[in-house]
Amino acid sequence: MGVEVKMEKGWVVGGGVVGLSVARELALRGVEVGLLEAGRIGGGASGAATGLLARPPVGRSAWMELRRSSWEIYPGFLAALAKEGGEAVPMLRCGALHLHREPPTNPGKLLGRWLDGGHRARWVGPAEIRKVICGYVGDAELALEVEEEGFVDPRSLLSALKAACLALGVAIEEDCGEVRFEAARGGGTTLRVGERRAEGIGNGTVAVVAAGWQSAMATVGLPPARLPLAPVQGEAIALSIPSPPLRIIRFEDDAGIGWQLAPTPDGTTWFGSIVSAEGTHGGRSEEGLDKLLRAARCLLPDVSRSDVVRHWAGVRPKAMRRGGPLLCRWPTLTGLWIATGHYRSGIICAPQSARLLVGAILDGEEVPASFDWDAGTRGG
Numbered sequence: 001m002g003v004e005v006k007m008e009k010g011w012v013v014g015g016g017v018v019g020l021s022v023a024r025e026l027a028l029r030g031v032e033v034g035l036l037e038a039g040r041i042g043g044g045a046s047g048a049a050t051g052l053l054a055r056p057p058v059g060r061s062a063w064m065e066l067r068r069s070s071w072e073i074y075p076g077f078l079a080a081l082a083k084e085g086g087e088a089v090p091m092l093r094c095g096a097l098h099l100h101r102e103p104p105t106n107p108g109k110l111l112g113r114w115l116d117g118g119h120r121a122r123w124v125g126p127a128e129i130r131k132v133i134c135g136y137v138g139d140a141e142l143a144l145e146v147e148e149e150g151f152v153d154p155r156s157l158l159s160a161l162k163a164a165c166l167a168l169g170v171a172i173e174e175d176c177g178e179v180r181f182e183a184a185r186g187g188g189t190t191l192r193v194g195e196r197r198a199e200g201i202g203n204g205t206v207a208v209v210a211a212g213w214q215s216a217m218a219t220v221g222l223p224p225a226r227l228p229l230a231p232v233q234g235e236a237i238a239l240s241i242p243s244p245p246l247r248i249i250r251f252e253d254d255a256g257i258g259w260q261l262a263p264t265p266d267g268t269t270w271f272g273s274i275v276s277a278e279g280t281h282g283g284r285s286e287e288g289l290d291k292l293l294r295a296a297r298c299l300l301p302d303v304s305r306s307d308v309v310r311h312w313a314g315v316r317p318k319a320m321r322r323g324g325p326l327l328c329r330w331p332t333l334t335g336l337w338i339a340t341g342h343y344r345s346g347i348i349c350a351p352q353s354a355r356l357l358v359g360a361i362l363d364g365e366e367v368p369a370s371f372d373w374d375a376g377t378r379g380g
């Protein structure tokens with residue numbers, strides 16, 4: 001990857017957690033940044049996330065390494081945001097219980113994967129499970145307790161990121177409608193805002209497409225092909241229950257679908273998140289609420305609709321090829337970069353992804369090849 005010419009101006013398209021993190025990182029490096037958001041900051045997947053932060057066990061892929069290093073930098077990242085923009089984001093480091101209905105074939109080996117990855121983890125039995133989940137009626141006899149998991153409220157995070165960006169001089173434009181890109185003569189790109197405004201990309205100006213699942217639409221028609229992205233809807237609820245769990249609880253239902261229950265700093269308990277069929281309407285549904293309540297009752301039999309204080313939905317950007325998010329330069333056009341496809345891990349990965357991408361843009365640093373546009377095959 002070659003070193004870019006001196007950067008004077010950076011455009012970031014999309015005001016979710018990824019776009020804001022990239023804008024902040026560019027501004028920290030002295031670049032003049034404009035962030036263009038079609039609607040309101042946090043109006044996409046980021047504002048709908050459940051805010052779980054998890055450090056994965058040992059594993060060699062760049063994607064796992066990205067999530068692991070993201071966990072490590074998170075406290076420092078939040079401290080920096082508070083300093084820059086004046087807004088503190090509480091991070092609940094409550095750890096998690098991963099419930100197992102059947103004992104795994106080799107519990108020692110499974111635990112070893114976590115310990116080898118530097119986690120504090122151990123197996124616990126039914127008495128411990130019932131201490132963590134008051135009123136638990138499920139049939140899990142064994143759980144893996146992992147300390148390195150936590151929670152941030154994505155709404156506080158977005159607000160703090162926006163405040164930090166503004167304090168660093170990022171010019172944020174909300175409600176500017178859907179920005180789109182067109183190939184220009186000479187290998188450059190034109191960024192279009194509405195019918196009248198056009199900005200040239202290339203020659204010391206870069207643009208980063210961070211428009212979540214809609215990044216494919218913003219760049220449709222650019223050579224060589226459409227971005228490999230799919231929208232995947234999700235839903236979640238906040239419950240007001242007398243005894244929230246003491247840790248994040250991860251479990252699978254009879255159909256093998258994974259669910260998470262999380263305590264939060266405001267005392268509500270968040271439960272999610274459905275991976276519904278691929279789709280883009282992003283709206284919450286009665287069917288989704290029923291599914292969530294049915295799954296929640298696997299742990300807490302008395303939960304009812306009257307305990308639901310909030311129900312929300314969003315559309316995750318899923319990269320449709322193996323290897324993790326799309327963090328790379330546009331292969332055929334000068335000055336155009338991509339930062340999307342974080343699927344279910346954008347809240348935790350955004351700060352580290354932004355560092356990687358801005359290191360590549362400004363210093364020519366290597367980003368793992370598996371984050372390239374054409375790495376691997378369909379799968380994500």
Ligand SMILES: Cc1cc2nc3c(=O)[nH]c(=O)nc-3n(C[C@H](O)[C@H](O)[C@H](O)COP(=O)(O)OP(=O)(O)OC[C@H]3O[C@@H](n4cnc5c(N)ncnc54)[C@H](O)[C@@H]3O)c2cc1C
Binds near residue numbers: 015017342
């Ligand atoms: C229910 C649910 C639960 C989740 N839980 C977690 C979790 O616990 N932990 C975790 O790490 N992640 C979680 N995620 C995933 C996480 O939310 C996403 O990976 C992350 O928010 C993606 O951020 P983004 O900035 O790429 O996209 P978005 O947040 O979608 O931001 C993209 C922005 O671009 C704007 N935009 C789109 N098109 C254009 C255009 N043409 N011009 C200008 N602007 C445009 C949109 O309006 C939007 O604001 C969850 C997601 C969902 C839906």
